[in-house]
Every structure is written in structure tokens, then in C-alpha cells.
Amino acid sequence: MGTGKRTLPTRTGAHRIVISVDAMGGDRGPAVVLDGCAKSAAKNPNIGFILHGKHDELEPLVARRKPLADRCEIRDVSGIVTMDMKPGHVMRQGKDTSMWQAIDAVRAGEAEACVSCGNTGALMLLSVVRLRKLEGVNRPAIACLWPSRNPGGFNMMLDVGADIRADEQDLLQYAMMGASYARNGLGVENPRIGLLNNGTEEHKGRAELKVANEMLANAAELGAYRYVGFVEGGDIPSDRVDVIVTDGFTGNIALKTGEGTATLIRDFLGEAFKATPLSRIAALLAMTSLSRLSKRIDPRRVNGGVFLGLNGTVVKSHGAADATGVSAAIKLAFKLAESKFNERLAARLASVAVPGNDAASREADSGNQE
Amino acid sequence: MGTGKRTLPTRTGAHRIVISVDAMGGDRGPAVVLDGCAKSAAKNPNIGFILHGKHDELEPLVARRKPLADRCEIRDVSGIVTMDMKPGHVMRQGKDTSMWQAIDAVRAGEAEACVSCGNTGALMLLSVVRLRKLEGVNRPAIACLWPSRNPGGFNMMLDVGADIRADEQDLLQYAMMGASYARNGLGVENPRIGLLNNGTEEHKGRAELKVANEMLANAAELGAYRYVGFVEGGDIPSDRVDVIVTDGFTGNIALKTGEGTATLIRDFLGEAFKATPLSRIAALLAMTSLSRLSKRIDPRRVNGGVFLGLNGTVVKSHGAADATGVSAAIKLAFKLAESKFNERLAARLASVAVPGNDAASREADSGNQE
Incomplete structure (x- = not known):
């Protein structure tokens, strides 16, 4: 895994938010997931992607989608989590899958949020185990x-x-x-x-x-x-x-x-x-x-269930999502990353755990503050 | 209560099924409930009603609805169970209400099913207490x-x-x-x-x-x-x-x-x-x-929730039901009474309580029998 790693291009001056995408998840295959990424990229100059999946399959798909040029890095990984796999099995055997690696890119701080159209149970379990729960x-x-x-x-x-x-x-x-x-x-x-x-x-x-x-x-x-x-x-x-x-x-x-x-x-x-x-x-x-x-x-x-309460943002897109659906899930992930939602949430929860600290908490996730 | 009791007219030869109606229940008042009864009576020659409510209010309403002529008996009762009454309060104080008396007519065997648009919680509690649960x-x-x-x-x-x-x-x-x-x-x-x-x-x-x-x-x-x-x-x-x-x-x-x-x-x-x-x-x-x-x-x-598991059939119509809705609930009550549903159900449940008696139970509520 990771043999196809490339450096992620950035534009001078612009802060680009990177979304980690499980490109092999979902019922409709990687072409539809990449259509969704392209749709988002065309509308949003500040978005970048790390795409996890089979390099040989993804590279030509990326090449055919203009908005994705210089906007994504492909990370080669051979395994796929299918819709009928038991979450426990994925937990034990699934390190070399696009889902696992998509989550791990958030864990490593390389991406600010993860999007997957894959198996909900497996995504939830892997997210909890790899990202861990927020304190409290x-x-x-x-x-x-x-x-x-x-x-x-x-x-x-x-x-x-x-x-x-x-x-x-x-x-x-x-x-x-x-x-x-x-x-x-x-x-x-x-x-x-x-x-x-x-x-x-x-x-x-x-x-x-x-x-x-x-x-x-x-x-x-x-x-x-x-x-x-x-x-x-x-x-x-x-x-x-x-x-x-x-x-x-x-x-x-x-x-x-x-x-x-x-x-x-x-x-x-x-x-x-x-x-x-x-x-x-x-x-x-x-x-x-x-x-x-x-x-x-x-x-x-309304595509995009968000996992709340973890050290990192994971958005679950519907398994049968088309390009519009995938793009909506990506937009949501971007918006949450841009607002530094997860840091605000962590601060808010920490304040609840310590009663009396409510003045700080009121500022913690206000949309007006950075 | 019961001062206005009259004998229920029947037609020679026809088996008429009597439905006991809480004429004062519901958000829209007795005129709408009686519209529903009239609608059912116009379509169904084999239906009769015992109407529970204020005699002076109900009598002119019945007189103005032709299909109800000779088809119903009014039973005078002064109390009304309102939508915001607590079920426990109705249980203790509500004997002289149209809801209570509507249920009791089924208990006494004078009617084969009860229909009310009133307070669900009170109707359920009164039904359980007055009709009692089926054995098992x-x-x-x-x-x-x-x-x-x-x-x-x-x-x-x-x-x-x-x-x-x-x-x-x-x-x-x-x-x-x-x-x-x-x-x-x-x-x-x-x-x-x-x-x-x-x-x-x-x-x-x-x-x-x-x-x-x-x-x-x-x-x-x-x-x-x-x-x-x-x-x-x-x-x-x-x-x-x-x-x-x-x-x-x-x-x-x-x-x-x-x-x-x-x-x-x-x-x-x-x-x-x-x-x-x-x-x-x-x-x-x-x-x-x-x-x-x-x-x-x-x-x-689809108006009409049916209370199952009691010694008697009670149909709860929506509180805001109009004449069409009330008539649908009455039709359902009639259909269940006609099929002797409750007796079949009692037989079925009794057979379950005694394992091995399944040959009897298979016949108990078959629609082809009786």
C-alpha cells in the first residue's frame, strides 16, 4: 500500500482543504465517486483530495476529469470493504483497504475530513478505533x-x-x-x-x-x-x-x-x-x-451522515449515491472542516465535563470565532 | 345516565350488527360523528348504532339525518372526556361520560364493537379496565x-x-x-x-x-x-x-x-x-x-386504530376525523364484528397457551369459517 504516493499540489497563497476519499466504496464503483469529486472541485477552488483505491483503476479516471487535474493524490491500496462484510472482520483484516486508509489519512493529519460511500457498520467501527472518541x-x-x-x-x-x-x-x-x-x-x-x-x-x-x-x-x-x-x-x-x-x-x-x-x-x-x-x-x-x-x-x-464525537470528521455518503450525492457529502465534509467544527466540538464537550467553565464554552463553537 | 334509553329497532329477518358510538368524542363535535354514522348507515343496511351523549344535543342531529332513522338508540349521558384529561382522572371520575358508557355497552353485550374519536390514552385505559384483557x-x-x-x-x-x-x-x-x-x-x-x-x-x-x-x-x-x-x-x-x-x-x-x-x-x-x-x-x-x-x-x-387483546372490539378514530374518517372507522368496526374477529382471536391465543393444540388453532380464525 502507498506505493503510488505523490506529493499533493497546492496553489500559492490559497489554503486548500484536503478531503480523504474512499474511492472504492459504494454500490456504483469508483467512476461515480470520482464524478462527485470532480463536481465539487469544479465549484470549489479551495478543495483538494487524497483518493484511496487501486492506482491503475483510478489514474485513468482522474485523467479524464479535468477539474481533478493537480487537485488530487492517488494512494494505491488493493483491498476493498464490500457492503456485506462484517465490521469485526474488516477490523481484523482490513488494514490494506481503501476505507481504512481513507480514515488513517485523517488520523495522520494529512486530510481534514474523510468521505466514504461504503459499508456503514465497518466505517463506524474503523472510525471509532482509528480516530478514537473525543474526550468525554x-x-x-x-x-x-x-x-x-x-x-x-x-x-x-x-x-x-x-x-x-x-x-x-x-x-x-x-x-x-x-x-x-x-x-x-x-x-x-x-x-x-x-x-x-x-x-x-x-x-x-x-x-x-x-x-x-x-x-x-x-x-x-x-x-x-x-x-x-x-x-x-x-x-x-x-x-x-x-x-x-x-x-x-x-x-x-x-x-x-x-x-x-x-x-x-x-x-x-x-x-x-x-x-x-x-x-x-x-x-x-x-x-x-x-x-x-x-x-x-x-x-x-441531504446525502451525508456525519459521525460525531470522534477525533476527526467522517462523512458517510449513501451507498447508492450518484455524482450529485457524492458531491453533496464532500461539500458537507468541506464545510465542517472549514469551520473547524471538530475542534470547536472538542472544546464544547470539554467545557461540559468541567461545570463552571461555561463562559469559555459559549465561545467554543460560535460561528463567528475562528 | 341512561334516562333517554329506548328500545333498538330491528328489521325482521336481518341480523343487524350494533356499533356503540362515543358521539361526543373528537375535535369536531357530535355533528361530524353523526355525519360519519349516517354515511355508514346509508351504505350498509345491516348496521345499527347506540349513540352515547347529550340527548338534547343528539336528538335533533339524528332527526336531520335520514339514513339514521330507526337505526339508532340515543343514550343520554352528561359527561365528556376532553382531549387533555389525564387517563387516570377519567378512570376515577369518568363513569358518567359518553366514552365510558360507549365501552360499557360492549361489555354488557348490547353492542358488538365500540368506536370513539376521543382521547386515546383514556380510551385505552378505560377499555382495558372495563373490558379486561383476553386470557393469556x-x-x-x-x-x-x-x-x-x-x-x-x-x-x-x-x-x-x-x-x-x-x-x-x-x-x-x-x-x-x-x-x-x-x-x-x-x-x-x-x-x-x-x-x-x-x-x-x-x-x-x-x-x-x-x-x-x-x-x-x-x-x-x-x-x-x-x-x-x-x-x-x-x-x-x-x-x-x-x-x-x-x-x-x-x-x-x-x-x-x-x-x-x-x-x-x-x-x-x-x-x-x-x-x-x-x-x-x-x-x-x-x-x-x-x-x-x-x-x-x-x-x-386508513382511519381507525384497533385495540387488540381485549374482551371486545374498540376502534379508535383520529380525533380530527371528518365524516369520511369516522365512517371508515365504523366500517372497520363492523367488519371485525361481522367476522367474529374477537372470538377467533381468543381461540387462537388460547391455543398458543396450550402447545400441541395447533390443529384447533389453525381453524380458529380462518376467514372461511363461521
Whole structure:
């Protein structure tokens, strides 16, 4: 591994942020991943890439994509983590894979964030083991974006599947991490946080949720967020809240239920417009309106689950992502790296661990500070 | 209470099924509930009603609705269970309410099923206390229907909120009850059952889910269902499965997330079609197609959560239901009463409690019998 290493070109004067890319991950193969990189590179002069994968396969793909010229380094690695590999197996045998090396480039400080479309379980386990948890973090979390009625167009939910359980202390950390991410990734200065429950009344829900409800309310000032209390499933896409906190089991079910419902309606809509000749004509006329809708709920625009709570930023792109999806995940990784999100998050969490240090914490991840 | 009791008219020869209706429940008041009853009565000559509520208010409403002539008895009761009352309070103070009396008419054998649009928590608690659990049932469940890709148009999920937790034994009972309901309420002879999890691999999920996974597989013959194993949130509206089994906390979150997502998309669709003059014209032309879609995902068509596991059938209609919604809930109650669903379910559960008695159980709730 690493035989194809080259020096990374930089432009004089410009600070270029390097993203480490698992070029072999994903269902659609490296050509699509590189299309995504090229798309991002064309729009963003300050981005550079380290591409991990088979050199002989990647080199001609890079050569055919103009925006990538002088913008990336290829690191040769022969192994690939497939979608059906068990995370434990990858942990034991996967050192020579593009996924492992993509993470290790962040660990070594050569890149500021990692993007992979590969096996989620393996990516999470490798990320935790190679990057290690931030001090004070018990369970890392995966955060995802969700189309919403908010002005920014998105809400964020965590955890959506890093761990199947979370106690009240974990839920508090998720609130802290979510607030920090909303500030630095979504530009929401003073995010509203809600705790997902099966009702909004205070007596509802499991025991740990009642305890967490009080803890999240008490920590609002420290975390620089507004706590709105319990929220229900119907509030996830609402404008009542910016960040939804839940355990990874519930979050995963909610995320997939929402995606499944959206896909069902999209398919039914398509069938409705194909039902008769008149409806086909109507569909033509309605095309602009429909594509406007489609853009608002396009899952590719919200592509990119972020692993929170580690010493380094890892963005998980959907396995079936196309170039637009990969590019969205890269943009998110860039934005988080540019805002020095992870350093701010570490400072914020450290301040929580030492009560009384809240003056420092309020400044820790403000978007106005460097 | 009961001062306005009259004899219930019946038609010679016809077996009329009587539904007990909480006429004062719901957000929209008794006029809408009675519109729903009238809608059902107009379509179904074999249905009769006992209406519980304020006699002076109900009598003129009944008189103005022709299909209800000679089809209902009004039982005067002064109290109303409001949406914000605590279930415990209703339990202690609510004997003289339309909800309590509506349930008690089923308990007394005067009606074959109860329908209410009122406070879910109070309705569940009163139902459990007044009707009592079926022998062998630990936790009753609420089952709801979900628009799906299946030929019948719907899948069913339980529990969606009767109880926030369920152990492996409860999940097995939910499978049994769900299979029975799918057979008798949806006409699916040999329903496919899936267990909701955060992944379909066998090593995924909480400990009780792994145990339940084996138990549900082993009990498939006894319950006369096909077990498809773990399913994910995205499978809820799919054609992979007919019945989705989960605990009430997760089911509630999934249900509300699905509803919230559907509402969001419907609103976005409306906005998209109002955006420009051209899109407004397109909307006119597309109206038939859109109403076809709208009908397929219309939540009013799936109105009616059924309480399973009690000595009597109780259908919870949505609080905000209009006449179409109330009528759908009544139709469901009628269908379940007509198929003698609850007796079949009791027989099925009794057979499960006595292993070896499976020949009897296979016949217990078959739709071809009785």
C-alpha cells in the first residue's frame, strides 16, 4: 500500500482543504465517486483530495476529469470493504483497504475530513478505533439531515444508527454535539433542540427520557441551544425544532420510515401521472412544478451522515449515491472542516465535563470565532 | 345516565350488527360523528348504532339525518372526556361520560364493537379496565393500517402506542394478534409478518429482538402466518410484508414520522403547483391524477386504530376525523364484528397457551369459517 504516493499540489497563497476519499466504496464503483469529486472541485477552488483505491483503476479516471487535474493524490491500496462484510472482520483484516486508509489519512493529519460511500457498520467501527472518541464522549453518534419546513430547508437528527441504545447521559451529549453541528454545518446560530418521544406531555416515555428531559433543559445555556422539550415523530420535518435527539435504534427506524414513505409517495405520484393520456399531458405541463418539489425532497441533497464525537470528521455518503450525492457529502465534509467544527466540538464537550467553565464554552463553537 | 334509553329497532329477518358510538368524542363535535354514522348507515343496511351523549344535543342531529332513522338508540349521558384529561382522572371520575358508557355497552353485550374519536390514552385505559384483557394476553396493543404497495393497498403495524415497552413474549403475542386481524380485517389469508429492527441481519438489534426473532419464526405454523424475519423502517409501506410487529414506543414514532413526512410532501406539492401561473394551469389539468394520488395516501381511508387483546372490539378514530374518517372507522368496526374477529382471536391465543393444540388453532380464525 502507498506505493503510488505523490506529493499533493497546492496553489500559492490559497489554503486548500484536503478531503480523504474512499474511492472504492459504494454500490456504483469508483467512476461515480470520482464524478462527485470532480463536481465539487469544479465549484470549489479551495478543495483538494487524497483518493484511496487501486492506482491503475483510478489514474485513468482522474485523467479524464479535468477539474481533478493537480487537485488530487492517488494512494494505491488493493483491498476493498464490500457492503456485506462484517465490521469485526474488516477490523481484523482490513488494514490494506481503501476505507481504512481513507480514515488513517485523517488520523495522520494529512486530510481534514474523510468521505466514504461504503459499508456503514465497518466505517463506524474503523472510525471509532482509528480516530478514537473525543474526550468525554461515551457513545459517538451519526447525524443526518432531514427536509423540513425551516427556512434553511433541513432539520438534523441524531443518533440515526451508530449505537442501538443511549442512556440519559448519552442523550445529553447528543444534544451538545447536535447543537454544535447545527451551528457549524447548518449555520443555525442558536439551534432549537427537541427530544424524540411518543408524546409531548412530560409524563410520557421511557424512564431515561424523563431524566434526559430535565438534563437537556438544564444544559441549554451551557450548550448554547434552546430546548423545546419532547417532540413527536410528526415534528421531525417541522419548523418547531432544528435538532432532534434520540437513540440510534429509534433514529434509524424513523429515518428509514421517512425515506420509505417519501419514496412510496414519489412512486405513486409517478403512477398517477402515467395513468391516462390526459394525465400524461398534465405531467408535461406540471414538469417545472414537479421538479421544484422533487428538488425540495431530493434525498441526494441531504446525502451525508456525519459521525460525531470522534477525533476527526467522517462523512458517510449513501451507498447508492450518484455524482450529485457524492458531491453533496464532500461539500458537507468541506464545510465542517472549514469551520473547524471538530475542534470547536472538542472544546464544547470539554467545557461540559468541567461545570463552571461555561463562559469559555459559549465561545467554543460560535460561528463567528475562528 | 341512561334516562333517554329506548328500545333498538330491528328489521325482521336481518341480523343487524350494533356499533356503540362515543358521539361526543373528537375535535369536531357530535355533528361530524353523526355525519360519519349516517354515511355508514346509508351504505350498509345491516348496521345499527347506540349513540352515547347529550340527548338534547343528539336528538335533533339524528332527526336531520335520514339514513339514521330507526337505526339508532340515543343514550343520554352528561359527561365528556376532553382531549387533555389525564387517563387516570377519567378512570376515577369518568363513569358518567359518553366514552365510558360507549365501552360499557360492549361489555354488557348490547353492542358488538365500540368506536370513539376521543382521547386515546383514556380510551385505552378505560377499555382495558372495563373490558379486561383476553386470557393469556400480557400487553394489549393498538394496530393501525398503513398505505402500502400491496394489492390490498394497506399494511398493518402493531403496537403503535398502547404500551411503551414490549418483551419477546409480548412481541410474539402481537404477531398472533396481528395475523388474526390481517385475516379477518384485511382478508389476507396467510399474512406475512416482519419484526421491525434497525437492520435485517440476524445479529442486529436489541437483545429481546434477537430472541423474538426466533420465537416468531417457530410460532409461524401455530399462528398461521409466514414469518419474513427482520424488516426495516423502509419496509413498512412495502410489499415484502403484511404485518409489522414492534413495541409501542417505536411504532408510535414510526407512525407519526410517516404521517409527518406524507403531510410535508403534500404541502410542498401544493406549494409547487401554486408557484407560477403556468403551474396553476398544470395543476388544473393534473387534478384527476392528483386526486387519484391523494386518494391512495388519504389518511382518512386508513382511519381507525384497533385495540387488540381485549374482551371486545374498540376502534379508535383520529380525533380530527371528518365524516369520511369516522365512517371508515365504523366500517372497520363492523367488519371485525361481522367476522367474529374477537372470538377467533381468543381461540387462537388460547391455543398458543396450550402447545400441541395447533390443529384447533389453525381453524380458529380462518376467514372461511363461521
